Structures are given as structure tokens and as C-alpha cells.
Amino acid sequence: MFDMVIIQGRFTKCSLLLTCGLFLAVGCAEESSILPDLPRIEAPESFQADGLNWQREDGFSGSDTAVLSRFFQLQPGMQGSPAVAGVPVIYHGVQNRRRFYWVQGTADGPLWSCVEFSQGRYQFLEGTGNPYQTDSP
Secondary structure: OOOOOOOOOHHHHHHHHHHHHHHHHHHHHHHHHOOOOOOOOOOOOEEEEOOEEEEEOOOOOHHHHHHHHHHHHHOHHHOOOHHHOOOOEEEEOOOOOEEEEEEEOOOOOOEEEEEEEEOOEEEEEEEEOOOOOOOOO
């Protein structure tokens, strides 16, 4: 009922494996060449939004870690969310204000998320485009 093909010989097996590998590589190469270049947004040293100046920080301070950890304690559903995946870019404003930005490139343009801490309160913001433009939060 079923015919079975038995491949004998070292040369034939190697040729078959090499051919399959070549077809796989060519197929993957063609697929990856049609993916668009994702736009990148560079985080500026400073920007102005909502009438406030925001200054980028080089990394997490102890108080930044405490502020962001508290946000995730208050919003446990946000833990592990793709919107806040990775290391955020941190900005400090006046009077202990902080913003934590996550920016992800997509084929349709950048998507961003922001946790803002101001006057003891948290606000979660999200949008598309450049979050550091004057009219964006």
C-alpha cells in the first residue's frame, strides 16, 4: 500500500540535507527581505510637555525603582504587559515628577506607553508617534 523510500549512501544523505537546508535558507531570506524597517525614536536629553521641562536620566536611581515598583504593586495587571516590556527611558521634572517611557516600533509607526508620577499620583498614558514632541504627554 505504501512505498517506502530508503536513502542509502553517505553522499546521498548529505546532498539531501544540504539541499533542504539551502531551500530553507532561501525561503527565510526572501521572507525577511520584505519586512519594513521599523522607525526608531531617539530619546532626547530634554523636552517640554504640559508646560514642564523634562530631563532624561542615565539610569535608575533608588527612588526611581521605588516609584515604579509601587506603580506595579498598585496595578498588578500591568506586570508582564507588552506595553511596559523592557527598560524604560526615565525623565525627571520639577517637584519630584517622573515619567517612565517605553517606545516600541511597529510597521504602522511607534507605539509608546508612559507611567507618570506627579504629586503622589500615578497616571498611565499611551499613544502613537513621537512621545517627546511638545504636544504629546
